[in-house]
Amino acid sequence: MIKITLKPSSITIQIELPKISIDQGLCTGCGICGEVCPFGIPQSNSNGKFEIVEPERCTECSACKRNCPAMAVLLQERKGCGCLWDARARSKNPQGDSCCG
Amino acid sequence: MRKLEQEPDTYDEKFTALTKGVNIKVKDWIIEQIGTSNSILEVGCGTGVLAANMALKGNEVIAIDRNFQMINTAMKNYPTEKEVKLTYQIGTVTEMPGEESSKDIIVSTFMLSELRPFEQQIFLRNAWKKLKQNGKLIIGAEFVPSGFWKIVFGIKRWWYKKKLRRLRLPSTSRVKWFTNYLEPIGFKIVVKEKWKHGSIQALELEKVVKSAENEPGYYRPAPRRFKGFKGQMQIYKCIFTGQADHIPIEPGIYQSGQPDERSPVIATANYLYTYIRVMRALKGVDAWVLCVDSRGINVWCAARGDDFGNKQLIEAVETSGIEKVTTRKTLILPQLSAGGVAAPLISSEAPNFPFNLLYGPVWAKDLPQFLKDRPAKKPDKWKLARFTSSHRLRAFITHTTFLLRKIFLWPTIGLLVLLSVLSFIHPFWISKFWRIGEIWLWIILTNALIMLLFPLSNFTRCFVKKGIFFGILNTMLLGGITWLLHSSLYLIFWNACFYFWLAFFFTMSFSGYTMATSPGEIQEEYPTFRKIHLPLLIIGVILMLSGIILF
Numbered sequence: 329m330i331k332i333t334l335k336p337s338s339i340t341i342q343i344e345l346p347k348i349s350i351d352q353g354l355c356t357g358c359g360i361c362g363e364v365c366p367f368g369i370p371q372s373n374s375n376g377k378f379e380i381v382e383p384e385r386c387t388e389c390s391a392c393k394r395n396c397p398a399m400a401v402l403l404q405e406r407k408g409c410g411c412l413w414d415a416r417a418r419s420k421n422p423q424g425d426s427c428c429g
Numbered sequence: 430m431r432k433l434e435q436e437p438d439t440y441d442e443k444f445t446a447l448t449k450g451v452n453i454k455v456k457d458w459i460i461e462q463i464g465t466s467n468s469i470l471e472v473g474c475g476t477g478v479l480a481a482n483m484a485l486k487g488n489e490v491i492a493i494d495r496n497f498q499m500i501n502t503a504m505k506n507y508p509t510e511k512e513v514k515l516t517y518q519i520g521t522v523t524e525m526p527g528e529e530s531s532k533d534i535i536v537s538t539f540m541l542s543e544l545r546p547f548e549q550q551i552f553l554r555n556a557w558k559k560l561k562q563n564g565k566l567i568i569g570a571e572f573v574p575s576g577f578w579k580i581v582f583g584i585k586r587w588w589y590k591k592k593l594r595r596l597r598l599p600s601t602s603r604v605k606w607f608t609n610y611l612e613p614i615g616f617k618i619v620v621k622e623k624w625k626h627g628s629i630q631a632l633e634l635e636k637v638v639k640s641a642e643n644e645p646g647y648y649r650p651a652p653r654r655f656k657g658f659k660g661q662m663q664i665y666k667c668i669f670t671g672q673a674d675h676i677p678i679e680p681g682i683y684q685s686g687q688p689d690e691r692s693p694v695i696a697t698a699n700y701l702y703t704y705i706r707v708m709r710a711l712k713g714v715d716a717w718v719l720c721v722d723s724r725g726i727n728v729w730c731a732a733r734g735d736d737f738g739n740k741q742l743i744e745a746v747e748t749s750g751i752e753k754v755t756t757r758k759t760l761i762l763p764q765l766s767a768g769g770v771a772a773p774l775i776s777s778e779a780p781n782f783p784f785n786l787l788y789g790p791v792w793a794k795d796l797p798q799f800l801k802d803r804p805a806k807k808p809d810k811w812k813l814a815r816f817t818s819s820h821r822l823r824a825f826i827t828h829t830t831f832l833l834r835k836i837f838l839w840p841t842i843g844l845l846v847l848l849s850v851l852s853f854i855h856p857f858w859i860s861k862f863w864r865i866g867e868i869w870l871w872i873i874l875t876n877a878l879i880m881l882l883f884p885l886s887n888f889t890r891c892f893v894k895k896g897i898f899f900g901i902l903n904t905m906l907l908g909g910i911t912w913l914l915h916s917s918l919y920l921i922f923w924n925a926c927f928y929f930w931l932a933f934f935f936t937m938s939f940s941g942y943t944m945a946t947s948p949g950e951i952q953e954e955y956p957t958f959r960k961i962h963l964p965l966l967i968i969g970v971i972l973m974l975s976g977i978i979l980f
Contacts, residue, residue, distance in 0.1 A: 363806065384890060408733065410733075
C-alpha cells in the first residue's frame with residue numbers, strides 16, 4: 329500500500345509493505361515454508377511456487393524466512409514473542425531478554 | 430557476579446565482601462596445592478591475582494578470561510618484582526589455548542556458576558583434552574550445600590536473584606549437577622575442601638584415561654520419570670506456574686523405550702512440561718530424545734527468544750555425543766522450533782554437524798504417527814497450531830495463577846493488613862474482609878470470560894479493541910454478579926470502571942497465549958494500551974475502594 333500525503337510545505341510518501349511476502353523470482357517451490365508455518369499462510373500457487381495468503385495473520389516468527397533455502401521470504405525479523413509483558417520489557421529495554429516460561 | 434564484572438577496578442574488593450573473604454582462602458589453598466615449574470592454564474582469571482601468584486611461585490602460566498576489561502585490569506597488575514612466565518589472553522571454555530595433552534594443571538575459580546550445564550561439560554571435556562596424563566584440574570566454586578544449609582543457601586540465592594532481576598542483569602546459575610559430570614567425562618576427585626558449610630568448595634580433580642581412543646567421555650543425565658502420580662503433579666506444577674517460572678531439566682540424551690542405533694532421534698526443549706509431554710506421547714516407541722538447553726523454556730517461546738536456535742542445537746549435539754549412539758542421519762525437531770533454528774545455515778555454522786534436520790509435527794501427540802508415516806508433506810492437522818478449547822483451558826489456569834501471584838498478591842496482602850489494623854480501631858471493618866475474596870472471584874471470573882468467549886473477539890486482530898470488547902462484556906457479567914450478591918445499583922456504579930479495567934488489562938496480558946498477534950503488532954499497540962490502561966486503573970481503584978468504604 330502506498331500513501332501519499334500532500335502538505336503545503338512538503339510531500340510525504342509512506343510505503344507500507346505487507347508484513348511478509350515471498351519473492352516469486354527466488355522461490356523454487358520446495359515448500360519448506362509451508363511445512364514450518366504454524367498458520368498455513370504460505371500456499372502453493374498455479375506457477376508451482378509459494379505465495380503468502382492473508383499476510384496479516386503472520387506472527388513474525390520468521391520460521392519460513394530462516395528455513396527458506398533460497399532466501400526468498402521477505403520479512404522484517406523482530407525479536408519477542410507477541411505478548412504484553414514482552415512488549416512492556418522491550419519498550420523499557422529494547423535489547424532485553426525474553427520474558428516467558 | 431556479572432554485576433561486579435562490569436567494574437573491573439573494584440571487582441576484587443566487592444567480590445571479597447560478597448564471599449566474606451572466603452575467595453582469598455580458596456586462592457591461598459590453591460597456591461598451596463600447586464607445586465613449582467608446572468605448565469598451568471587458568472580459565473576465567475578475572476583481575477589476575479591468582480595467576481600472578483602462581484607465576485611468582487615459578488610456574489609457567491597462561492591465564493584467559495572472556496572479558497576484555499578484566500584482561501586489561503590484570504595486565505595493569507602484572508607482577509614486576511621478579512621475572513615471571515605469565516601470559517594473559519582472551520579466551521573462553523570453548524576456545525582454550527595450548528596443544529592437547531600439554532598442561533600439568535588447569536585452574537578455575539568462581540567461574541562454574543557463570544556456565545550453563547552444557548558449557549560446564551564442554552569446559553570439562555576441553556580441560557581433559559588439554560591436560561597431560563594424570564594432569565590436575567583444580568576448581569573453586571559456589572556449590573549447593575547439603576542438609577540444613579541447603580535451605581539457608583536457597584534463601585540467599587533467591588534474594589540475590591530478586592535483586593539482580595530488578596537491575597535487569599542475568600544472575601549466575603546454581604552448580605547443581607556438576608559433580609555428576611566428573612566420572613563419565615573422565616575425572617576423579619582427589620581432594621575436596623569446603624568453606625561456609627559447603628556452599629563454597631574447592632576440588633582437585635585428576636584426569637583419568639578410560640578408553641583406548643584417548644577421548645573424554647560423554648555425560649548422560651539419569652533417566653527421569655514422567656509417568657504416574659509424580660509426573661502428573663509435575664504437569665500441574667508447570668500449568669500452575671507456567672508464565673512466571675522456567676522449570677529446566679538437565680539437558681542431554683534421554684531414552685524412550687529401548688532405543689538402538691536404528692531408532693529415530695528427536696530433539697526438544699528442556700522445559701519439564703515439554704519433556705513430560707514428549708515422553709508420554711512417545712509411549713511404546715523406541716527413540717532417542719535430545720533435550721537442548723532452552724533454559725527451561727517451552728519450544729515456541731524459546732525459539733522466539735534466542736533460547737532454542739542453531740547455537741543451542743549445535744551445542745547439544747556436540748556435548749551430548751548423540752551421533753555416537755545412532756547411525757541415523759536425520760534429527761527430528763519440533764515444528765515450532767523453526768522460528769529459532771535455521772536449517773540452511775547449520776552446515777556453515779557447524780561444518781561437522783552430523784545430522785540433517787527435519788521438522789516434525791507441531792504437537793508431541795502426533796509424533797508416533799509422524800514417525801511411522803514420515804510424510805514428505807505433513808497434513809494440516811500436524812502443522813497448524815490452533816488455539817483450541819483445551820489450550821484455552823490450560824492458558825486460563827496458567828494466566829490466572831500468574832496474575833494472582835505477580836500482580837494481585839502484594840495488593841491483597843496490603844489490603845488485608847490495612848483492614849486488620851482498621852478492624853482493631855473499629856469493628857465496622859470486620860465485615861469488609863469478604864470484599865477481598867470478592868475481588869479474587871472477579872479476577873477468576875474475568876479470566877474465565879476471556880477464555881470462554883475468546884473466539885468471539887476474532888472480528889479484530891487489535892488487542893486494544895479486543896480488550897474494550899471484553900471490558901464491556903465483563904462490566905455486564907460482574908455487574909450481574911454484584912447485583913446477585915449485594916442487590917445494590919450504587920455499588921455496581923462504583924465498581925464498573927474496575928470491572929472494565931480488569932478485562933481490558935487481562936485481555937492484553939492474555940495475548941501471548943493466543944498466537945493471534947505478533948511482536949510488531951503488540952509493540953505498536955503498547956503505547957495506546959498504556960494511555961488507556963493507566964487512567965482506567967487509577968480511577969477504577971479509587972472508585973472501587975470508595976465503594977468498599979461506602980457500601
